Amino acid sequence: MRLLNKMNPELEKKIKDSYFVGRLATEEDLSGTFLDRPIKFIGENSDDIQFHIKCLSPIPEEVSKHLTFQNKILTGNTRSRQNLKIFNNKINLDRLFFTERIEKVKELLSDKLIVFKLDPKPEFIYVDIAKIENIKPGTSYSLIPGPSLKIGESIEDLETKLAKKGYPITLKYYPNIFDPPEFIYFEDYLYQVDMNQSMNPTTYSQKDGVDVRFMKIGDDFADMVHARIDGDLYFVELNRLGDLRDKMNDEGKNLTEHYSYTDPVEDHLESRPGQIPEDNLNAFNKNEFEFLSKFLKKAQNQYRLFYNEKDMISFHISVKTNMLTIIGGMSGTGKTQLAKIYGETLGLELGKRMIIVPISPSYKEPNDILGFLNPSTGVYHESETGLVSLLLEAEKYSDRTFMVIFDEMNLSQVEHWFSPFISLLELDEDNRYLT
Structure with missing residues (x-):
């Protein structure tokens, strides 16, 4: 079926993750369209078969507004590997005589419930049959x-x-x-x-x-x-x-x-007091609990990011107890956003005491993130990352918290452009000097 207008890639991906059910369209279903038969060959000299499905489950409005027909008629054909595989498994379509094919496909699809997906192309959208249920289709x-x-x-x-x-x-x-x-x-x-x-x-x-x-x-x-x-x-x-x-x-x-449950945040904090003095334990728990609750609510309510509480607490503990915290995971799961939300919860403002440094695959040496000294002029040129300015500010206000988020850090070889920091982090605080 030809589309009225092109779909955006995000919508195409969502469609590909969706399933629908339908039945073989009737001639009555096709009335009011330029389609004449539910099943036919595509062209006079082609072995490929085209068929039309009446969709019986919801088609989202975001999708239907792109469709040529608003009567939920969708088109498939045997040029699709998936459809050809289904037909070969069910009726050995490739081995049938040319004259038998239309009748056998019609017999296979008639009075059956057809489960299918949609395969969007730039200008068309097609039906890919997932399975055929031997059950008389309902109305919707x-x-x-x-x-x-x-x-x-x-x-x-x-x-x-x-x-x-x-x-x-x-x-x-x-x-x-x-x-x-x-x-x-x-x-x-x-x-x-x-x-x-x-x-x-x-x-x-x-x-x-x-x-x-x-x-x-x-x-x-x-x-x-x-x-x-x-x-x-x-x-x-x-x-x-x-x-x-x-x-x-x-x-x-x-x-x-x-269903009764306890709050895992509170349980986690109470069960891991570490070496905190007994007289300070309650105040510590209260402050930690308030911060974590704010962190969780900010992620969920403001940014609509939902993570397991245990993972959020583990992230918090890692930031507090390690020189470097690495967040791994699939693209689009909110890793950078999570770090940014954590900084905001600490009261850090992006661009001031918190910066995000997008790492380029071209980064190969420390100068890429720090900048360089021009030997002929004696003038230092800071990198556009802004990292040096943040470090100088942090040195000036050593009692304050600063945060650097290296975004897509794995796109280049970290041991090259980050090597001075890797060495410094292994030294005692008093011996950490970056020239």
């Missing part, structure tokens, strides 16, 4: 996502995040182009939620002030599901959502009241 479907937990996490960890509010929950195949989900399902339990979306397309969190209801549903839910993508996404007929709401009202429990 709703999506119920399942949360993706980290290795070692359990249902108790999920319920803690839901009960405490504001904690990140990943919905792998439910990017934020869709409306926030009403229900999520995990290991025989259904949760009725009201969630915030975040900057990360598949990260959500339960809204503050809104309680989660839950119930064990098991086989009743399985009977409602017409298609599923592993444990990450379930397709339920739209008219069954009312049944789920009624059942939740009758049998559901309040998760916050049911």
Whole structure:
């Protein structure tokens, strides 16, 4: 299908992470379009087959406004390797006579529920079939996502995040182009939620002030599901959502009241007092707890970044106890932002007592970040990083905190351009001099 206008790369990525369900379009579905048949060959001398799918699950408005047809008709063909693979596995399409192919594809797709993804191109968008469910399609479907937990996490960890509010929950195949989900399902339990979306397309969190209801549903839910993508996404007929709401009202429990938990920040601080004198322990705990609470809230409420509290506390401890703290992780997870938020929580202003130095792959020696002395003029030229100015300011006000964030530090060989600092950090404070 030709697009009305080009999609941006971010939307394209979100579409590629999404699943839909539909059925083979009928001639009645195609009325009002220039499409004449649900299945046909592409051109007179081509072996490639084109087919049209009527989408039965929600198409986000952000996507539909780019589509040529607003009747949820989408197009696929056998030029797609994925579609060709499905058809070869099911009906050995490549081995069929030319005259048999249309009829066999129609027989395969008719009266079946088709699970598919969308493959956006610069000017077109196509259907890639994921699987074909041998079930008579309903009229319309709703999506119920399942949360993706980290290795070692359990249902108790999920319920803690839901009960405490504001904690990140990943919905792998439910990017934020869709409306926030009403229900999520995990290991025989259904949760009725009201969630915030975040900057990360598949990260959500339960809204503050809104309680989660839950119930064990098991086989009743399985009977409602017409298609599923592993444990990450379930397709339920739209008219069954009312049944789920009624059942939740009758049998559901309040998760916050049911699930008791303690504050891991407070527990962590109280369980690790170190060598602090007994008479100062309470004041120390209070100050540490207040700072960490402010740090966590600033990340969540102001920047919509959600991390495990234990990781945030570990980061705080690392900054306090190490000369150098390195934050690793995938691109786009907020590593630089996390360091910046920490500095802001300390009261540091970006550009004054806190700077971000973007590291270039071309950095090869200390002069790249410090600057150089012109031997012919005797004039020192500071690097545009501003690092030297910050160091001179820090030397002047040694009782104050200063922070340098090296962004994308791994893009170049750190042992080259950072070598003076690596050596200095191994020396006692009194012997650290940088020329």
